[in-house]
Amino acid sequence: MLNIEKPILSAPMGGATGPEFVAAVSNAGGFGTIPLWGQPVERVRFGIAQVRALTDLNFAVNVNLAFPYQELLETCIQENVFAVSLFWGHEPSAIKTAKDGGLIVLASVGTADEAKQAVDAGADIIVAQGWEAGGHVWGNVATMALIPAVVDAVDVPVVAAGGIADGRGLAAVLMLGASAAWIGTRFLASEEVAIHETYQQGILNASESQTEWHNDLYYVKWPNAPHRTLSNSTAQKWKSAGHPLTSERPNAGEIIGHKPDGEPVxxxxxxxxxxxxxxxxxxxSLWAGQGVGLARKIMPAADIVNEIYSDAKKVIQAGYANSKNF
Ligand SMILES: Cc1cc2nc3c(=O)[nH]c(=O)nc-3n(C[C@H](O)[C@H](O)[C@H](O)COP(=O)(O)O)c2cc1C
Structure with missing residues (x-):
């Protein structure tokens, strides 16, 4: 359906995955997804044009349903993008608009029931995100249990997300019935992502036990949205103070830095x-999933795609060879 050579989709990672990264993944035989939500229409058009300047292959635009999205969706249709990925909740009207506009729709879900609803509304592909995932995490079910439940519930391709960071993980989710993997955290250790070096170093150093899932720790600008991040001093301060509510948090409202355009953080x-x-x-907020312990080295995104693909192949072939010996 996506016309790709390798069953690897790079996850959209707001603020991290720009055109250069997305094109590198698609050019390597995978499928790139670009987050363009929260931006004015002209930036959206420019982002799409930038990816197209770097690849003739397919990619998707990621749409965050927690923020106004109608204009973004309309722009994707006008620009004739190949696919959109819809994240954060179920909006049948968004799926319908995209389908009527001729786009392939990937819908992110966290349960089998949500997958059924998305398919009933017209979604072409389901992205099932397990709780291990980095960034904002919609559901509470771990990947190992979620994928077979979703695969059994729907008759469209299912892409597995959350905790997949190497060839073994890709092979495992294919065994669970997924058609492909949707990989975020591992790609934070790629050359093309535009994240701060302190953040990237944190990714390279963290083990599988050094992420934290919280309901609403990083609530400013996007409240009530559970997420997984690296453990850090902010989480530590807040936990030491007994998880106080919004207004009573230690140092709430403090400016701790500035974005490249000078806006305070x-x-x-x-x-x-x-x-x-x-x-x-x-x-x-240093978003990261539990697979972070497998991101040990900064590599070009294409090399990560190729390594995961060939290692998965080896694992699967070894499995068949072993099973012949029984
Ligand atoms: C830094 C970061 C930013 C993210 N931003 C988005 C986003 O803008 N849109 C989205 O649909 N998902 C976003 N996610 C979630 C990913 O799409 C994906 O579900 C997750 O990374 C998969 O799990 P993994 O990190 O264990 O590979 C983000 C994840 C990370 C780590």
């Missing part, structure tokens, strides 16, 4: 520190 703000961010980057 507040403590507890939902913000991906990009290169060029200044201030106390360690204290910002």
């Amino acid at each position: 507040l403590r507890y703000q939902s913000y991906t520190p990009s290169s060029g961010t200044t201030g106390d980057v360690e204290a910002m």
Whole structure:
């Protein structure tokens, strides 16, 4: 359906995955997705044009349903993009608008029931996101249990997300019935992502036990949206103070740094520190999933796609060879 050679989709990562990264994934035989939500129409058009300047292959535009999205969706249709990925909740009208506009729709879900609803509304592909995932995490079910449940519930291709970071993970989710993997955190250790070096170093150093899932820790600018990040000083301060509510948090409202354009970054703000961010980057929302322990080295995105693909192939072939011996 996506016309790709390798069953690897790069996850859209707001503030991290720009045109260069997305094109590199598609050019390597995978499928790139670009987050363009929260931007004025002209920036959206420019973002799409930039990817197209770097690849003739397919990619998707990611739409966040928690923010106004109608204009973004209309722009994707006008620009004739190949596919959109819809994230954060179920909006049958958004699926219908995209389908009527001729786009392939990938819908992100966290349960089998949500997958059924999305398919009933016309979604072409389901992205099932497990709780291990980095960034904002919609559901509460872990990937291992979620994928077979979703695969059994719908008759469209299912893409597995959350905790998949190497060839073994890709092979595992294919065994669970997924058609492909949707990979975020591992790609944070790629050359083309535009994240701050302190954040990237944090990714390279963290083990599988050094992420935290919270309901509403980084609530400023995107409240009531559970998420998984690296453990850091902000989380530590807040936990030591007994998880106080919004207004009573230690240092709430404090400016801890600035974005490259000079806009302040507040403590507890939902913000991906990009290169060029200044201030106390360690204290910002450093999104990461539990697969972070497998992101050990910065590599070109294409090499990550190729390594995951060929390692998955080896694991699967070894599995067949072993099973012949029984
Ligand atoms: C830094 C970061 C930013 C993210 N931003 C988005 C986003 O803008 N839109 C979206 O649909 N998902 C976003 N996600 C979630 C990913 O799409 C995906 O579900 C997740 O990364 C998969 O799990 P993994 O990190 O274990 O590979 C983000 C994840 C990370 C780590």
